[in-house]
Amino acid sequence: DAGITQSPRHKVTETGTPVTLRCHQTENHRYMYWYRQDPGHGLRLIHYSYGVKDTDKGEVSDGYSVSRSKTEDFLLTLESATSSQTSVYFCATQTPGNTIYFGEGSWLTVV
Amino acid sequence: AQTVTQSQPEMSVQEAETVTLSCTYDTSENNYYLFWYKQPPSRQMILVIRQEAYKQQNATENRFSVNFQKAAKSFSLKISDSQLGDTAMYFCAFMSNSKLTFGKGITLSVRP
Numbered sequence: 001d002a003g004i005t006q007s008p009r010h011k012v013t014e015t016g017t018p019v020t021l022r023c024h025q026t027e028n029h030r031y032m033y034w035y036r037q038d039p040g041h042g043l044r045l046i047h048y049s050y051g052v053k054d055t056d057k058g059e060v061s062d063g064y065s066v067s068r069s070k071t072e073d074f075l076l077t078l079e080s081a082t083s084s085q086t087s088v089y090f091c092a093t094q095t096p097g098n099t100i101y102f103g104e105g106s107w108l109t110v111v
Numbered sequence: 112a113q114t115v116t117q118s119q120p121e122m123s124v125q126e127a128e129t130v131t132l133s134c135t136y137d138t139s140e141n142n143y144y145l146f147w148y149k150q151p152p153s154r155q156m157i158l159v160i161r162q163e164a165y166k167q168q169n170a171t172e173n174r175f176s177v178n179f180q181k182a183a184k185s186f187s188l189k190i191s192d193s194q195l196g197d198t199a200m201y202f203c204a205f206m207s208n209s210k211l212t213f214g215k216g217i218t219l220s221v222r223p
Contacts, residue, residue, distance in 0.1 A: 031209050040215065042202060042213040042214055043156075044213075045212075092156075092211075098206065100146070100206065102148075104154075105156075
């Protein structure tokens with residue numbers, strides 16, 4: 001357990017609106033990740049961070065941005081939500097022993 | 112780029128029996144980690160077992176063990192004495208350079 005909290009856990013939003021998902025960790029881990037999970041695709045990496053203000057893109061980063069101003073918080077923003085971004089979003093952190101733990105997920109529906 | 116393949120979409124096993132879930136991966140890296148995660152209906156991602164590529168000994172965690180074949184790039188999960196609570200989706204994952212790549216998962220059903 002890496003003390004990961006995601007908020008909100010459930011959200012319904014309208015197409016074209018901005019949405020921010022928050023990931024908070026209590027273990028001071030350096031690496032943090034955002035994944036999305038869709039049927040038939042498993043989990044796919046959106047963005048990750050390797051330190052405060054240090055972020056990089058994953059395989060499905062289009063339409064998403066991230067920010068990390070504090071070690072404990074990693075924010076994922078959908079700048080203008082689309083129906084294709086309806087998904088379950090998972091935050092994760094990497095321990096110093098190179099194990100990755102996940103938060104409980106955030107269900108986002110874009111209508 | 113790394114790829115992880117789970118070729119079986121679904122499996123079923125009788126309670127108390129043993130089942131093996133297959134996973135293969137492709138990489139040119141020599142130093143990496145392999146994982147199996149369990150995802151029950153709650154959708155929480157639960158770490159089942161972890162293997163370091165430089166270790167020849169197969170990892171075990173209670174009823175869960177792996178068969179790690181580095182040359183063949185194979186990483187299968189064996190569940191012994193299957194229990195109803197093992198019913199879930201199972202994901203194989205590969206990590207190198209702090210990036211984790213997942214297979215598409217397999218749905219395991221344990222029959223009473």
